[in-house]
Amino acid sequence: MARRTEIICSHLPRCRVFADVGCDHGYMAQYALRQGLCERAYITDISAESLKKAESHLRREIERGVCIPVCTDGLKGLPETPDCVLIAGMGGAEIVRILEGSGIPGAFVLQPMANPEKVRAFLSRHGCLVTEDYTFRDGRWYDLIAGRRTGGEPYTEFEILFGRGNLRAPSEAFLSKLKKEEKKLRRQLTVPALSAKNREKLRQRLTLLEAVTDAIEEDL
């Protein structure tokens, strides 16, 4: 199992009904079922082709009736509400759109590929309790956000931008991600043809990142 898949799966809580949305190959639902983390798992994908891959990996579980494949957008049309939902490998805006449509599940594990700040702002706005919110590295960088529907404290603006866990306990992975972006911004700022407006935007972002990395390095 790839390190990314392993890390994501390590955050899956025990539940009765699990759903792996955008399951593609279905490895994560397979993990949940084989580890006995849930009684049954819905695997959904908007692409029939992708769902076929999962159906072939999970053939035995589907035959036993503990895995139910559904070709759908997000969680639309499921016959019951899952206790725990995993959405990994999609953009943050898409994750928010899916959760807005279905309602926030009792427990969730989310791994946005882009715009994690949209996911954090959404969860914070709805009072969710975020128990994990950090960046990890497996070749590239990934954000992992897990928690429960209720009981959370609102996020600050900085926490929304960078992740509460990253700010409270900064990791090497998080620091290296910031430094890589800083390097990219410095390179972009050397381009002479940059408009004044874009130059200002890049400068502001760089100043913000430098403030965060300086604060982290002072604490290390």
Ligand SMILES: C[S@@+](CC[C@H](N)C(=O)[O-])C[C@H]1O[C@@H](n2cnc3c(N)ncnc32)[C@H](O)[C@@H]1O
């Ligand atoms: C990059 S794959 C991620 C697969 C797996 N979840 C993972 O993290 O390794 C994204 C999958 O999400 C599916 N997908 C995209 N938008 C979706 C939606 N709105 N509802 C269900 N599945 C969706 C795609 O068809 C694709 O199979």
